[in-house]
Amino acid sequence: MSVQTPPHPAGLAPAPAPFLDVRDLRVHFPTEDGLVRSVDGVSFTLEKGRTLGIVGESGSGKSVTSLALLGLHKGTRAQVSGEIRLEGRDLVALPEAEMRALRGRTVSMIFQDPLSALHPFFTVGSQIAEAYRVHHKVSKKEARDRAVEMLKRVGIPQPERRAGDYPHQFSGGMRQRAMIAMSLVCDPALLIADEPTTALDVTVQAQILDLIGDLQEEFGSAVVIITHDLGVVSDVADDILVMYGGRRIEYGSTRDVLKNPQHPYTWGLLRSMPHLTGDVGERLDPIPGSPPSLIHLPGGCAFHPRCAYKGWVPDGRCTRERPELRLLSGSARHLAACHLTDEAKQEIRGGTGPDDHAATARTAR
Numbered sequence: 001m002s003v004q005t006p007p008h009p010a011g012l013a014p015a016p017a018p019f020l021d022v023r024d025l026r027v028h029f030p031t032e033d034g035l036v037r038s039v040d041g042v043s044f045t046l047e048k049g050r051t052l053g054i055v056g057e058s059g060s061g062k063s064v065t066s067l068a069l070l071g072l073h074k075g076t077r078a079q080v081s082g083e084i085r086l087e088g089r090d091l092v093a094l095p096e097a098e099m100r101a102l103r104g105r106t107v108s109m110i111f112q113d114p115l116s117a118l119h120p121f122f123t124v125g126s127q128i129a130e131a132y133r134v135h136h137k138v139s140k141k142e143a144r145d146r147a148v149e150m151l152k153r154v155g156i157p158q159p160e161r162r163a164g165d166y167p168h169q170f171s172g173g174m175r176q177r178a179m180i181a182m183s184l185v186c187d188p189a190l191l192i193a194d195e196p197t198t199a200l201d202v203t204v205q206a207q208i209l210d211l212i213g214d215l216q217e218e219f220g221s222a223v224v225i226i227t228h229d230l231g232v233v234s235d236v237a238d239d240i241l242v243m244y245g246g247r248r249i250e251y252g253s254t255r256d257v258l259k260n261p262q263h264p265y266t267w268g269l270l271r272s273m274p275h276l277t278g279d280v281g282e283r284l285d286p287i288p289g290s291p292p293s294l295i296h297l298p299g300g301c302a303f304h305p306r307c308a309y310k311g312w313v314p315d316g317r318c319t320r321e322r323p324e325l326r327l328l329s330g331s332a333r334h335l336a337a338c339h340l341t342d343e344a345k346q347e348i349r350g351g352t353g354p355d356d357h358a359a360t361a362r363t364a365r
Helices: 062-069 096-102 124-135 140-153 172-184 202-219 254-259 264-271 314-320 342-349 354-363
Strands: 020-031 034-046 051-055 079-086 107-110 190-194 222-227 239-244 247-253
Touching: 020 062, 034 062, 034 079, 034 239, 034 247, 051 062, 062 079, 062 190, 062 222, 107 172, 124 140, 124 172, 140 172, 172 202, 190 202, 202 222, 239 254, 239 264, 247 254, 247 264
Parallel strands: 051 222, 051 239, 107 190, 190 222
Antiparallel strands: 020 034, 020 079, 239 247
């Protein structure tokens, strides 16, 4: 279900289209075992200068969504449908040659593992310079100067010298900074960061997130951060999209989703995070079970096999009927897909449930 735009009163001009408008995106992969529904009807919008955090466990469809935004499923067996409109242009229908011209210049990505994304046989500076020359007719010297400038802007010490080093000569945090430099070298309007802080210690993690935020402010880019950790996006994202089983299950502003989460899966994500304000030795409360197979999704709500509250919904609706993503009463843009009534959620939480864990996400880093 996508949020419908209400009709505009007569005589008033329609509101401008969002910078990024994803509607009913589906990415399916045919296999010998069946159809893998990695992304199944995802919709969201994003404006320039704002950040969207897409959150969920491994296998929820986050990274497949990000690759679709870059058009990297073109030429594969993936079945992609729906719309990805960037400044009015539908990227799903765009020919590969035109998509290639956008990729790196208008839309760019920070990949999860910079050591794999950076070529081991070429210096870091030459790779950043090459990314710049693909989209700009400049000399090799101008491109190298631009690479050194970008390394300096992302905080690499002695950028002139380090531009001549190879990826293995950089630490993990510095490699991630180099990836950010490469992603931003062409001043993209949309930046996608796929698990940008994975395998980094918490201090470097905070530095990388702050760097992305600072550069976003400088360049005015729209940013999509893909992560499994609500703590990562709590301070940097304006909006949060929670995914499970390839579908949206909660979507709204960061404040709404963290302060007043409305889906048991979001409650579980918050409760399973360590935080600084808890008692010493306090045990985490992980979500039981494992994410579902994207080939054989459970009937009804995909989360129901792991949900402790399905018994609160009468007539076994959780096992039979897929909940629609609906706008919450009293909210302008907070949506959740759950059969639990508002009264049931209040009783379950008893005033001390998931709301207490809003602070968890903000102290996890």
